[in-house]
Amino acid sequence: MIQTEDFKSIIDQYKVIFFDAFGVIKNYKGMVPGMDETFAYLRATGKEYYIVTNDASRSPKQLAASFNKLGLDITPDRIISSGMLAKEYLDLKVNEGIVAYLGTANSAHYIDYSGLHTLPVSAIDESNIDQVNALVFLDDEGFDWFRDLNKTVNILRRRNIPTIVANTDYAYPLNTQDVAIAIGGIASMIHQIVGKRFINFGKPDSLMFTFAYDQVRKTNPSIGKKDILMIGDTLQTDILGGNKFGLDTMLVFTGNTLPTDAETRITSSGIVPTYICEKAVIG
Amino acid sequence: MIQTEDFKSIIDQYKVIFFDAFGVIKNYKGMVPGMDETFAYLRATGKEYYIVTNDASRSPKQLAASFNKLGLDITPDRIISSGMLAKEYLDLKVNEGIVAYLGTANSAHYIDYSGLHTLPVSAIDESNIDQVNALVFLDDEGFDWFRDLNKTVNILRRRNIPTIVANTDYAYPLNTQDVAIAIGGIASMIHQIVGKRFINFGKPDSLMFTFAYDQVRKTNPSIGKKDILMIGDTLQTDILGGNKFGLDTMLVFTGNTLPTDAETRITSSGIVPTYICEKAVIG
């Protein structure tokens, strides 16, 4: 079993903490016990914190509400999601027409904005396909897989348009034993069939970290990358992305990585966290 | 536009012809006009022929019946399908327990045999999962994609069993414009999520050609690879596989490859057919 370190003595060395959401703050059982004290400590010691999450199924406001329900007082301005990158992309690059999406109406409401119609893939037909100027993979729920995945393939064969994957995770855990296919896994299949490049947002991609880092510097321009610690449960997203962006990183065992697997996975992937702690909890 | 050659003068040089089914003999419009005369000519001149198809959704008997309906007198013993390879694999390597499958009941009936229970993925639960000793991807129809693909992922996470892909095609054409996602595309997504090696049957894999070649030599042991011509509409399966097995190959334009694209595709893929003809039709 790999050696872990003391959480408190590590975070005392940093001014800003980035947390992954699922597997660090909460998991399928609910809030990781003790997280409320961790956030209380951060506030008491004047440290900044942000939640940096590959979640495109809900808006920052909705994500904050879900934390509040668990008893954590986290405000929407503390949340950086891959869905926010998808939204920024559409704002900057798609000026007119229809944005087709796969996901729930709720997830689409979030990327909706003036000037563009947002329509589920199921609502695209011969009458409007020529106005589709972007397609977004948002969530694995809210549509009929057989009908709408086949439809998506054919839309992308006929329209040469930007295709955005707002969450690149292939699967997410449902309980100790089972996982569910995530929208990133579905997008990868469609990509292989149509052969075109998709625009992938979400960790480990640097844009997530750039977005969060810009947010930090807006309120405190003197913060440098050396002052920030990224905490995550997944080597391939949180740790790889944090390392590449130049941050120190911490792996925790409350999510995807088990204490018994950690050493093998670190050695075989070559992705080495700066620290390893059992959980992001003080004491 | 790429130069084509005269079909009849080419086949006159060979003793045995292997035909791909979809895109050569038939397409979404029905039988390719003139194919009946092609087969009449082959019989008249004493040439052997086999249909070599990446189709695991039906048995050779059912496939032959579908040709008969189109007015082509093709017998089941002339048909080599990737489903036959899946069946042989199960016969040789899986001696007991349950074979779970994705596909129609019809496709499963074909691989069913004494000693093994064949059950759809939807019928696997806690009571029988420990008896599942193989899983087969057969057809893109006959199951609920959302429920059963998620279930498949979790079966493969819990059982370290051989997983067979009986048709590796990613998509198939529905009409001039649209395609449908094939079971090979779905299998590729599941493979990426669970990370395990699957056993893929079907062209371009050599086993398909070995199977067909063995069949040829059973009736005529003097036939060599030089005597056989493989005719197909797809560079990545028919032509690549035929070339690698050591056969001469012919590309036709009645299916996946258009005359306008052929040159670009051949150059960019490096897959060069021995001949190019408009269609596998005499005169």
Place this chain on the structure above:
Amino acid sequence: MIQTEDFKSIIDQYKVIFFDAFGVIKNYKGMVPGMDETFAYLRATGKEYYIVTNDASRSPKQLAASFNKLGLDITPDRIISSGMLAKEYLDLKVNEGIVAYLGTANSAHYIDYSGLHTLPVSAIDESNIDQVNALVFLDDEGFDWFRDLNKTVNILRRRNIPTIVANTDYAYPLNTQDVAIAIGGIASMIHQIVGKRFINFGKPDSLMFTFAYDQVRKTNPSIGKKDILMIGDTLQTDILGGNKFGLDTMLVFTGNTLPTDAETRITSSGIVPTYICEKAVIG
């Protein structure tokens, strides 16, 4: 042949221009004729410009000197190279020990800095391998491929260290007809053999654009992404990366992409530039 637009009327709409170096400003024949007038026009109209290049073989100072030789007055502070990202990574994340590299002594001089020894892979042996804390792929020249690529594989098998690819291009053009294997192609081979994740810098990765965008905003904080145009000759790096970062993009025909290929490549890749011009030259 695809339709092109008038260069001057496009750049008049932007405040900042990002140029790829090779294939846009210069190519194997030397400076693209007319580029001096383009830069004179930018200066006369008060537009900012930056060279954003996947070149890790030389420092910004050396790159500027090479432009000066061609008659272009470009200063080092205008140059953003993937080598700068490699240097920043080492500054932030590798505090002690040896950085081993593949490349010329010249390319290594650039990443050299206080506190770290920079040594070519050829100088690593049993006496110092345990102090190697990072390995950088810098340039395809300056080492014996057979000896040092084999050595690199074995260093990476024994040391679980960050491995940086400072230029991810697989090949670069030597003349109209021939290309040379680039260090990115070599790194990809080593990656497949050792199986570990490497840290890749260079377009299309967003960090290159973040770096350049930060530079722009240091001198002019009011500039937004909408004010910037990225000009490049390669769909997979310049255009894909620029699009994803949220910039408008222009494809030119003075490098990797030919006017005769452009349409096919855009359609098959799904990477669509905002504009297409013959060259980045006025009048």
Place this chain on the structure above:
Amino acid sequence: MIQTEDFKSIIDQYKVIFFDAFGVIKNYKGMVPGMDETFAYLRATGKEYYIVTNDASRSPKQLAASFNKLGLDITPDRIISSGMLAKEYLDLKVNEGIVAYLGTANSAHYIDYSGLHTLPVSAIDESNIDQVNALVFLDDEGFDWFRDLNKTVNILRRRNIPTIVANTDYAYPLNTQDVAIAIGGIASMIHQIVGKRFINFGKPDSLMFTFAYDQVRKTNPSIGKKDILMIGDTLQTDILGGNKFGLDTMLVFTGNTLPTDAETRITSSGIVPTYICEKAVIG
């Protein structure tokens, strides 16, 4: 540590044994101790055996000679190598012109035959490039990597010809600690740069097993796949390929796979051998 079984009681159940060469019969230390007794036992009990090896650097005759030097009486007709498949391909499919190769003169001598000139890549120039009708990756030695790999890329850009990889292994062990890059790793890099499909021979591809199986049935037509056991040290080649071909398989620990790794590798790859033994040695 994974449980192993008794070697003798397993092979007693089979009529024919296929052995991988490197890692089973010999390794970097020389012959695996006791192999001479294994072969004596096979002869005494009338069992057939074949060496099925991904080695294209030498002819069966030379390979047999190398076994004889180690004290093993193995005749050339017992050896099936991936080089034999490359040779068969050239015999069937390339009728005239030059076959260019990467490897030693010795490896090329083997594929040389009447009607074709075999020339090293280094001997190809403007005067003869138009006659090059195939290119073969044979061995990682015998050429200047920098000069000849760059040349190979440019030959394949100009000539749309079949490209054969006669050994798909990426690396091979030199001693307990170090490996060497194999010609399959080099071929994979060149493939990524030129983007064309190569023709790969060697395990796990079925053609190797078809070739060996045909050999078996020539002398004894009553042998079926159930009568054959494939013994190898590598999951991804010997075991995967053997399983797919329908053979029972045995993993041994005298080569690439260590007893401490075996369970993790089997679970993560999903490649399950029928048996696991410490070594292919009796008693």
